[in-house]
Amino acid sequence: MKLYYSPGACSQAPHILLHEIGLEHDAARVDLRAKRLEDGSDYLAVNPKGAVPALELDSGEVLTENAVILQYLGDRANWPEVLPPMGDFRRYRVLEMVNFITTELHKRFGFLFNPNATDEMKQLVISDLGKKLDYIDQELGAGPYLFGEDVKLPDPYLFVITSWTDKMLGGLDRWPNLKAFHEGMLERRSVRNVLRFEGLLEEETTT
Ligand SMILES: N[C@@H](CCC(=O)N[C@@H](CS)C(=O)NCC(=O)O)C(=O)O
Incomplete structure (x- = not known):
């Protein structure tokens, strides 16, 4: 999976969580003003809302919204200390x-x-x-x-x-x-x- 981030922005939350739970990932830096990635490509093609974080899954799906990305990662970690399971x-x-x-x-x-x-x-x-x-x-x-x-x-x-x-x-x-x-x-x-x-x-x- 790949996390789209900007240094010091709210995308740092899932970035830290990825490290906490040890999930392998790539990270792509976004220029939030220009809405461009480091290779010059258009970030709006990844997330039309133009904001970070965005999480690109191996399936190609792109998940946005910090609160939901964190929840997704918590469930992927399957680690009750980080996010207790459904029903709890x-x-x-x-x-x-x-x-x-x-x-x-x-x-x-x-x-x-x-x-x-x-x-x-x-x-x-x-x-x-x-x-x-x-x-x-x-x-x-x-x-x-x-x-x-x-x-x-x-x-x-x-x-x-x-x-x-x-x-x-x-x-x-x-x-x-x-x-x-x-x-x-x-x-x-x-x-x-x-x-x-x-x-x-x-x-x-x-x-
Ligand atoms: N609704 C989004 C908002 C995320 C957000 O506000 N990201 C800021 C950085 S902390 C951003 O990318 N701002 C640039 C923009 O929205 O154009 C979420 O909760 O993930």
């Missing part, structure tokens, strides 16, 4: 959190990246986002992950969101549990491998 109520708790991250956090951040958003609109979104992050910080508690000791589907997604706070919200000092979570995720081999692959590992980019 804990599955819906995990998916509930993925959905919250997608609709309540990710989409609000997306708005802050929009160059046409006015300062006034951005302040409204920032204040709203703060409340959502207060909730997540409380849910996380001592963690270390959203559902305790094991990394589950929503953790890589939440990690990406916390990575965006530096630029957009002045960091995570207001949310100590989220800050500890972010630092803990940075220690994971899967995360470091993906950051290195995407050219974002700080110790390597600053030397």
